[in-house]
Amino acid sequence: MYPKINPRRRGLRIAVWSLVTALVVAAGPVGVVLWQHSYAMDERRVSIRHGGHTLNGVLAIPKDNHKHHGLVVYVHGDGPVDATHDDGYKPLWEANAKAGYASLSWDKPGVAGAPGNWLGQSMDDRADEAAAAIAWARARPDIDGDRIGLWGASQAGWVLPKVAAKAPVSFVIAVSPAINWLQQGRYNLLAQLRADGASPGLTQAAIARSDTTRRLLERHATFEEYVKSMGGDVDGMTADRWGFISKNHTADATQDLRALRGVPVLLALAGHDINVDTADTERIYREVLDAGGALTAKRYPDATHSFLKQSIEQSDLKTTLTALFAPRSLFADGFLDGQRQFLKDLDRGSSATP
Known part of the structure; x- marks a missing residue:
């Protein structure tokens, strides 16, 4: 005879197994998220002295047991960006690590507790910052000073x-x-107005507002003058932002690009970029750099300005879910592999040179 099962014990057993099942189901997605956000590199917080203050940075080192690594130094685009770009840089750092390169990035001034205010910087200030970071890296025994390069997007x-x-x-x-x-x-x-389906009237009003802003910048108008000219409708503009634009609105990279002649350059261009005129960018880069034969231009048809897949960036839900469960898949097809291959080819080229 089989022993009788106590109804209360049977109920407890069912409750326990139900709880276990629920935990397993819940742990599955959590495990996937943790696994997807585990990258093949070691991240270390670092401090870099520059101009009397400290840059709060992250150095990501490949897990390959080598004593010396090349280095990719990151130069951010616009906005209050922290060292990891809210973890958005990590898939790129991992691609660098797979090519044997470390990655270095830091919080912009005033971001994530860093001293200063990034809106007070000129493009030259930002360049001085990056040059100081390169000097710091060259003094490290784990960095190969002959293999240090730059990565930068948009405003960079x-x-x-x-x-x-x-x-x-x-x-x-x-x-x-x-x-x-x-x-x-x-x-x-104009690209944003077209994307939004703006009417001709709204388009003309936006252009007129932009022209007014340009005239104010040309005569070095104050923020108060800007507010008055706009009738109080500043559309999110702040005094700090106006100061930043006033300081940098004459920026033009055309002449400065001559400093890159002879330097291997990978120019990555997005197929759905409404922020930057990529055709104009490619034209200027080719005019200035093609003679040296060191320019490689690659177009990514499915990429937006942020180099996410357009189909993903168009949906907040897709962006969130992909960022959680498959962060490497956020980026345009071939973007991560293209950078990894570029770095590997650099090393092959240098090792083949007599």
Whole structure:
């Protein structure tokens, strides 16, 4: 005879197994998230002294047991960006690590507790910052000083060549970099209006507002004058932001790009970029750099300005879920592999040189 099962014990057993099942189901997605956000590199917090203050940075080192690594120094685009770009840089750092390269990035001034205010910086200030970071890295025994290069996106287009003029670099990865501040601003305005389906009237009003802003910048108007000219409708503009734009609106990378002649440059261009006129960028890069034969231009048809897949960026839900469960898949097809291959080819080229 089989023993009788106590109803209360049977109920407890069912409750326990139900709880276990629920935990397993819940742990599955959590495990996937943890696994997907585990990258093949070691991240270390570092401090870099520059201009009397400290840059709060992150150094990501490959897990390959080598004593010396090349280094990719990151130059941010616009906005209050922290060292990891809210972890968005990590898939790129991992691609670098797979090629045997470390990655270095730092919080912009005033971001994540860092001292200062990034809106008080000129493009030259930002270049000085990056040059100081390169000097710091060259003094480290785990970094190969002959294999240090730059990575920069968007607004960094005005910074990268300035850095190269201050500190020798072995390569540059330029991701949809801008050329001329005012021209790119007008391109972005018109592209955004088209994307939004703006009416002719709204388009003309936006252009008129932009023209007024340009005239104010040309005569070095104060923020108070800007507010008055706009009838109090500042559309999110702050005094600090106005100061930043006033300081940098004449930026143009065309002449500065000459500092990159002979330096291997990977120019990555997005197919759905409404921020930067990529055709104009490619034209200028080719005019200035093609003669040296060191420019590689690659277009990514499915990429937006942020180099996410357009199909993902168009949906907040898709962006969130992909960032959680498959962060490497956020990026345009071939973008991560392209950078990894570029770095590997650099090393092959240098080792093949007599």
